[in-house]
Amino acid sequence: MKLTDLLEDCDVLTERNLADIDVKGLTDDSREIEPGYVFIAVQGYSHDGHQYIDEAIKRGASVIIGERSLSLDIPYVQVKCSKKVLGEMVSRFYGNPSKDKIVIGVTGSNGKTTTSYMIKAIFDQNGYRSSLIGTIEYLINGKSSPSKNTTPGAVSLQRMLYECEDDVIIIEVSSHALKQHRVAGIQFDTVIFTNLDCEHLDYHHSMEDYFKAKSMIFDLLKKDGQAIVNTDDEWGRKAYQLLLKLGKPVLTVGTKPNQDIRILPDQHGVYIKGNKADETLELKIPGLHNRYNAAFAIMVGELIGLERQKSIYGLNHVEKVDGRFQIVYFPGNKNVVIDYAHTPNGFYHCLNTIKQCGARRIIHVFGFRGMRDRSKRLMMMKQTLDVSDYYILTFDDLNGIDPKEMEKTLFDFNTHYDENRGDVITDRTLAIERAIELAREGDWVIITGKGHEQYKLDFEWGTKTDLETVETILHHTKELSL
Ligand SMILES: CC(=O)N[C@H]1[C@@H](OP(=O)(O)OP(=O)(O)OC[C@H]2O[C@@H](n3ccc(=O)[nH]c3=O)[C@H](O)[C@@H]2O)O[C@H](CO)[C@@H](O)[C@@H]1O[C@H](C)C(=O)N[C@@H](C)C(=O)N[C@H](CCC(=O)O)C(=O)O
Secondary structure, three states: OEHHHHOOOOOEEEEOOOOOOEOOEEEOOHHHOOOOEEEEOOEOOOOEHHHHHHHHHHOOOOEEEEOOOOOOOOOEEEEOOHHHHHHHHHHHHOOOOOOOOEEEEEEOOOOHHHHHHHHHHHHHOOOOOEEEEOOOEEEEOOEEEEOOOOOOOHHHHHHHHHHOOOOEEEEEOOHHHHHOOOOOOOOEEEEEEOOOOOOOHHHHOOHHHHHHHHHHHHHHEEEEEEEEEEOOOHHHHHHHHHHHHHOOOEEEEEOOOOOOEEEEOOOOEEEEOOOOOOEEEEOOOOOHHHHHHHHHHHHHHHHOOOOHHHHHHHHOOOOOOOOOOEEEEEOOOEEEEEEOOOOHHHHHHHHHHHHHOOOOOEEEEEOOOOOOOOOOHHHHHHHHHHHOOEEEEOOOOOOOOOHHHHHHHHHHHHHHOOOOOEEEOOOHHHHHHHHHHHOOOOOEEEEEOOOOOOOOOOOOOOOOOHHHHHHHHHHHHHHHOO
8 A cells, every 4th residue: 555545634744755655564563563564653651652763664664654853764754643643544554444334432431331232232133243342342253352442552443443344333432542543544423422520530630631532532423423412411511512513413312301312210211202203112221320321322223223122122132241230149138239330420320220229228349549530539439428328448450559558548538438337448359258248138239440350459369350259259158058
């Protein structure tokens, strides 16, 4: 493929010696360079790709692209934003693979994963074949591989799209990915904006900046693409206004009248308007948050012209999503829930869902992640105090933070909010064991923060995930009762 074709429409500042250069491949990682490749130098979070230009040349790069004004012995193209150019070029290199597929992007703080699996179930149960790229796994052509990033880097992502033989591809799009242009070059048929919660402010610095990053996805809609937003959410309403301003078609989901899909909080259903007749659909899914997720998925079904009952049929086939409101039933009518919730709003929805399920008492095990947004911790604490009856603060990922420092943070929170309703047990497995021990008939234990993820620390029980810990305790409980 010719370099000039790959650079078409890219924001190029200066260029020289471009002639008729053939491109064999392209990457932003000098370690992956092969002869005839283009190396795109990207300013990253921990390294500056421009430092690896010499290494890329030694490995045989035939062209370098970067943001600096440089004079090199091989052709160099200076661009305004090399991350964006990377996505755009790699997409062209693979023949714009998103163009001829149905591509659904799901963004927002909470609900991305569950919504994505619901959409997938609707497609799969109705004669389509779909791929999914997200927090838990990359599921392409029926083959699953573990997820590294919720949204992979541009080169991997475009390669996955290229290799995907399915009709539909559902992509969870993180704010990091948008800010870093990992999805540049992708064209979305539908974009879903679930909500925005106090999160990632270590990276985005303010909610406005976080919102700005999320809104970048709207620029990537296909010409006839469609956005769907949750207008019960403050930032969803801002997204709605922005979309109107941009002249993009937008459908709404929420509990207020006049929304395209109206959530009926007390009736376990949704009321849907649209091209076809208005209709109330019953949903058998627990939790208000899941009715929002289901409403987005049903709306996607509407957009591809599915009969509504076929969407409901699909939703009834959603397999359990790892680490998302995953219930383990204990003898003596005790339930244990594992959920990825790690924001105040995530807590609100999980804890209230358990309450609606009729929990006698709620015991909540959770912690705070090191090196992440600290501003949300207070609100997380308040949320649990509002709804749960007892909490145990424990370790989540430390991400390089000294364990002593995190332990002190947990004890400080516990002392500050001490109403004889909480405890600190830093070992996560012992905290879970204690919570289950405390539970009596009709009680629910909820463990939040890690969801499907593997532990990064070694804990007492030697288990690797919350599910493994809970199942090990269940096994011991059953043995003891024999
Ligand atoms: C902070 C962050 O977002 N980092 C992401 C970023 O990497 P980076 O900026 O650190 O890259 P870097 O190591 O500084 O390298 C800069 C450049 O130098 C190049 N390099 C580097 C070394 C070398 O020898 N040669 C070389 O060419 C690198 O290939 C790169 O192009 O770009 C990489 C490729 O896209 C990502 O994999 C990486 O995600 C890291 C692993 C990460 O943990 N990110 C998290 C914060 C994240 O993105 N999370 C969201 C989900 C958030 C949520 O909703 O919960 C996600 O989408 O996963």
